[in-house]
Amino acid sequence: MDFSLFKKYNIPGPRYTSYPTVPYWDTNPTSEQWISDLKLAIEDATAQNMGAAIYVHVPFCESLCTYCGCNTRITRNHAVANPYIDVLLKEFDLYRKKLAINGKLKLSELHLGGGTPTFLSPPELGRLLEGLLSQCELTPDHELSIEVDPRVTGNEHLAVLSRFGFNRISLGVQDFDPKVQEIVHRVQSVAQVRDITVNARTLGMSSVNYDLIYGLPFQSSDSIQNTIQKVIELKPDRIAFYSYAHVPWIKASQRRFTEADLPTGDEKRALYELGRNLLEEAGYFEIGMDHFALKTDSLYAAVQKNELHRNFMGYTARNVSPILALGVSAIGDSWNSFAQNEKLLETYQERVNKGEIPIQRGHLLNDEDLVLRRHILNLMTHLETAWSLKDDGTEYLAVVPSRLTELQKDGLVEVKTEDDEVHCQVTEKGRPFLRNICMAFDARLVRKAPETKLFSQTV
Ligand SMILES: C[S@@+](CC[C@H](N)C(=O)[O-])C[C@H]1O[C@@H](n2cnc3c(N)ncnc32)[C@H](O)[C@@H]1O
Numbered sequence: 001m002d003f004s005l006f007k008k009y010n011i012p013g014p015r016y017t018s019y020p021t022v023p024y025w026d027t028n029p030t031s032e033q034w035i036s037d038l039k040l041a042i043e044d045a046t047a048q049n050m051g052a053a054i055y056v057h058v059p060f061c062e063s064l065c066t067y068c069g070c071n072t073r074i075t076r077n078h079a080v081a082n083p084y085i086d087v088l089l090k091e092f093d094l095y096r097k098k099l100a101i102n103g104k105l106k107l108s109e110l111h112l113g114g115g116t117p118t119f120l121s122p123p124e125l126g127r128l129l130e131g132l133l134s135q136c137e138l139t140p141d142h143e144l145s146i147e148v149d150p151r152v153t154g155n156e157h158l159a160v161l162s163r164f165g166f167n168r169i170s171l172g173v174q175d176f177d178p179k180v181q182e183i184v185h186r187v188q189s190v191a192q193v194r195d196i197t198v199n200a201r202t203l204g205m206s207s208v209n210y211d212l213i214y215g216l217p218f219q220s221s222d223s224i225q226n227t228i229q230k231v232i233e234l235k236p237d238r239i240a241f242y243s244y245a246h247v248p249w250i251k252a253s254q255r256r257f258t259e260a261d262l263p264t265g266d267e268k269r270a271l272y273e274l275g276r277n278l279l280e281e282a283g284y285f286e287i288g289m290d291h292f293a294l295k296t297d298s299l300y301a302a303v304q305k306n307e308l309h310r311n312f313m314g315y316t317a318r319n320v321s322p323i324l325a326l327g328v329s330a331i332g333d334s335w336n337s338f339a340q341n342e343k344l345l346e347t348y349q350e351r352v353n354k355g356e357i358p359i360q361r362g363h364l365l366n367d368e369d370l371v372l373r374r375h376i377l378n379l380m381t382h383l384e385t386a387w388s389l390k391d392d393g394t395e396y397l398a399v400v401p402s403r404l405t406e407l408q409k410d411g412l413v414e415v416k417t418e419d420d421e422v423h424c425q426v427t428e429k430g431r432p433f434l435r436n437i438c439m440a441f442d443a444r445l446v447r448k449a450p451e452t453k454l455f456s457q458t459v
């Protein structure tokens, strides 16, 4: 490994789950604009015999993991669950009315994220799913998925999920090392993870994902090796091996450990390389950025068929659009526009209870955004993109080759121009720098470098 490159390119940068990235949204849609965009997108998907996706955000967690960057509400008071479910179902109802959906909504994907969706008790989870799915018609190839915390997920939860046909489950594992678990305030055993994995499979869930994080305090090559070996024994179908995003100016709880205990730069990258080598030896394939899948998983098939997609929920096996998002801070996507719900739980609940679509901010993509969104998505999923200098719709693309020159000199991308056609391919050496490569296409970032700290480090 050439560690000098990690020093050179380890700068703050977006993770590109969207383009434009959230801090650069500047054209808030009104509720009417958002609804009208979403309606068109749903009609379009239905006309093509595809369904929409629904994302539901459940913010509650019983305790705080100090590394966490998600939008959460920490509470042990389970009385908050039922009123929250009422509001989620009311929000869905508001959408159905405003979108004038008379029959059932055609649905290809439902994803429950958080926070911790299994903070809800099994009967509460059942009530939420009944309320949502009774108003939807599932497409034949639908995916129903959920993020679960093994510490608060029991067999009864899995039985409810199975009853509603959930076929994908994602477990927050993070790290198995006791010292790391203690410092990040997330202690859980291998047995807890194993039980859920085995039971989910017995109930017919075809894809089990584990979330792991590298770059946490006290992680070392020994601890990562042990964690990955245990993971390999449990053999999840997919693994997200996330780079720890250290953003203490946004998440104060990340100040609870000492920065000196964090592996950074090349030390941090070496942990990823070690994990990757072990996973590849065990039959996993690296997918896009920070993800792995077995050959039998649909994510691997998606790469082979050039159908891999990426959105706010991470990598998915196909492009399901639009996304109708329910819950506090949830982000919807009609492709031409984004809309994020109120981020404060009380404000979100109040607005829905008043009968309002609770969006707080969003972005209407202009022509340039739409073109650049496509190229950044191509890079994040297929590691290549191409355009015509003559007619690809945006002037900015003409300067992209010059912005790639340094990356090209360092062997991270190959850029070829023939007859006004430009082709940009990420090399194997360039894969760790995917975020940096996408930054060359990010016109908004290039035009206005952030004045305050916004993003985590790219490495
Ligand atoms: C909503 S949580 C998953 C479900 C459940 N709350 C749990 O933790 O088990 C989403 C995932 O985001 C990842 N994550 C959270 N904070 C992160 C950070 N600061 N950097 C990188 N990944 C992070 C973790 O891997 C976590 O599993």
Ligand code: SF4
Pocket: 060, 061, 063, 064, 065, 068, 069, 070, 072, 114, 115, 116, 149, 172
């Ligand atoms: S990592 Fe999961 S369980 Fe921990 S605080 Fe974040 S959302 Fe909650």
